[in-house]
Amino acid sequence: MATLAPASPVRPSKRARSPRQVIGYGLLYIFLTILAIIFLFPFYSMVVGSLMPKEELFRSYPQLWPPNGPQFTAYRLLLQIATPEEVAASGLQNINNYNFVRYIFNTLLIAGVAVALQVFFNTLAGYTFAKRNFPFKNQLFSVILATLLLPAAINFVPFYLLVAGTFGWKDTYWPFWIPSLATAFGIFLMRQFIASTVPDELIDSATIDGASQFQIVTRIVMPIMAGGMVVLGILTFVAVYNEYILTNLIISKPDLRTVQLFLANFKQATIRAPLYDLLFAGSVMATIPLLILFFVFQRKLVEGVMSGAIKG
């Protein structure tokens, strides 16, 4: 109400502000800042917790800063570079079952291949739906959109049985790569990006020059709409990197675990007295790759979500 004083239709100059407006904006900044602290705090407490030995966590937690200074024992244990004394003091039965580097590598492998496949095949299909004309194009695209409305729960059990039983993909990474080779959401997103960024004239002139459809996609379309591919790539990467439900059913060999599966198993195994130092150190290391991606591409991501094209 303060901002809508019964004023003249002409806006006053930007400098002139009534006292009520100043107070209003002051309160706004305070509220938004408190909210920002609430959103950031879990990240911060995760880092602080990972730097405290577990005895300290249960004696004096919560702390804003480790009372005896930061200690990196939990990180050294998970990275397999701890001293024998530290391993003995940690109480962990078999330190080889906490090989975090291996789990990070597995997770990056799964997510990296999934991103490459999905971005490539969705771009091919997205280009075809955006720029080509062929019989049944609209009907086929409607089918793709309709599948977006199918909840995954409907065929989850038979899907699992097909993948793990019939195809024999238990303890392999194929279930994360093949069934989502091309996705309805990805095709839709790529079609939107290509339709709005790639001019028809470029494609026409390349066709006249004798380029094949495949060359047009790889040499002309992909370089122009690389930004769109990045957005799809990040969304895919985050989703696959953080996947837990299917991973938990498919992967049972400890060496093949992803970071999410490792952390979840570890949390459940120590449910009565969680080893929060190790859990937090693992969570911090698992989140770092995603945070880097987020900050490098945050503008593109934020704008993508704001445009409403993307559901989180």
Next chain:
Amino acid sequence: MAQAIGTTSAIPRATRSAKWRALLREMWKHRVDYLFISPFFVVFLVFGVYPTLWGLRLSLSRWPGGQKPMEWVGLNNYIGLLTSDPLLGKAFVNTMMLLGWILPTGLAFALVVAVMLNARRLRGRGIFRTIYFLPFVTSGVIVAIVFSQFLDKNYGWVNLLLGKVGIPPVPWLTEAIPAQISVTLLLHWMGSGTNILIFLGALQAIDRELYEAAEIDGANAVQTFFRITVPMLRPVLLFMIITATIGLINLYAQVKLLTNGGPQNNTYTMFMRMIDLIAGNRFGEGAALGFIMGAIILVITFIQLRVLRSWWTVEGNLKG
């Protein structure tokens, strides 16, 4: 009679087959286009359609998996789940309660913050919206780990801060209502950023002139909010309500690791029931539960659409 039909359809048949041949020729000319879009359809047929159809058969059978034969049981799996499965009933009630907690609070919160971020002369908008969106990168597993410490009765941050203002420790994870509130808080922290961004995008798309016209007409802030802002956000609102509903019905990892469905199954979710049925090799019932959950999503979405539409038409009529 038969002769008459034969003679009248003879000519169209000829042109029809010519049309077919032309269509096939046209399709053959575009074989590369079909090739480019084929991966989705191949994968969808193999991993989407086929398991769904087979799942329909499975849902009418008892099958413990492996080489054992499927035993036809008719609708018994559905009847058993719907009438005598105490856990599923509890899971359904929990989901409805969570929906009741989350939808109004989450949407109102995201909308209020988005309206604030949309304030005309706000500086640092980009920083705020990035920070609120940051939880997007966290996984359900990690959020559950962090929140189970946060909400710990004796060592957690929340009770520490409540203690500072004289509120006795709350058993966040070990009593029914507090546990449901805990799950709600966790989901808000994870998901609000995306909703705020979507609202903000929609707000920025509203024509400023609408507000200026309202201002000239002497409307106050509350009136403009309910008469301009909210109606303009309807499509976005609808999208969010439906996505939130589907998300809640598929909820698993966060709750599994935060409360493990407890206390006394008060945060047990429908997807947990599905995973438990798989773990118990009760695949027929699991498949049936999948279709039941699909039907529930369909019904809830339908009701939401109807209710929202009727609200909107009533409101429209009042406005004239």
